[in-house]
Amino acid sequence: MRIVGVVVAGGSSVFTRPLVHGADPHRLAWELGYRIVRPLSAAGVGDDLTLTVQVSAHGRRVAERGPQRRRALDPGLSQDEIGEPIVRQRLAAYAIVLSARGLLATEFSERTAVPHSWGLPGGGIDPGENPSQTVIREAVEETAQHIEISQLLDVQTDHWIGRSPSGIVEDFHAVRIIYAATCPDPTDPVVQDVGGTTASxxxxxxxxxxxLHWAAGSRALLERHLTTLAARFGYRRRSAG
Structure with a gap:
């Protein structure tokens, strides 16, 4: 995955950098002298993805890059179990989905590290798939809802060492592309991918x-964007309950 910074949408790039394992786009841009104003586009398929972001020069002195920030560690792991974890960067796409019935939420299953917490519909980007296709597919698989993408909204990363659903210890770098979406014809949600990471x-x-008890990343996104999106799409009053 590459990060491309532009000052004006459609303008020439001021930087192009790969998003290496464990890196965060916001920190990457800051250390190059810029802050990310907003994401503009996510183009390409699978791992060959280019995220273009609008940036502005922050004018601050940037200290030399120090040691990589310590990764979060699954408290259930002992030092003996960690060994040499499998290094994995996972590109995924999710959406804040609104309709006349409210906000679409998915419950994590026992196969995840946060069972019974709630999150946003979405998942890993498959080979040959772009992020918006991922969100549309995952919304059907996890909730049986047909959604319409409105805009690219945010990018979020996490980095930790823990067990995968298969039990393998991984040095895991999650990169999440976040969209805003609507569901014109909401129905009662049904999990179609039974036995996966979505319980309900x-x-x-x-x-x-x-x-609801939200996973930390999902709660942060909702606190940042939900009020603005609800007002923009005109769903606030109709979804009261």
Missing amino acids: ARWVPLQQWHR
Whole structure:
């Protein structure tokens, strides 16, 4: 995956860098003298993905890059179990999906590190698939809802050492492309990919979304974007419940 920074949408790039394992796009841009204003596009398929972001020069003095920030460690792992973990970078795409019934939420299953927590529909980008195709496919598999992508919204990363659903210890770098989407014809959500990482799905009235136990990354995205999106799409009043 590559990160391309432009000052003006459609303008020449001011930097192009690979997103190496463990790197965060915001820190990468900052150390090059820029802050990310907003993501503009996610083009390409699979691992051959280019994320173009609008940036502005921050004018701050940038200290030399120090040691990589310590990765989070699964508290259930002992030092003996860690050994030499498999290094894995996973590109994934998710969406904040709104409809007249509220916010679309998915519950993590026992196969994940955060069972019974709630998140956003989405998942890993398959070979030959672009991020928006991933979100549309995953929404059907996880919730049986047909959604329409509105805009590229955010990029989020996490980096930790832990066990995969198959039990393998991984040095895991999660890179998440986040979209805003709507569902014109919402129905009762049904998990079609039974036995996977999604236990259940539901529409959550917007005034009640904070009552669920959200995974940390999903909660951060909702706190940052949900109020603005609800107002933009005009769903606030209709989704009250």
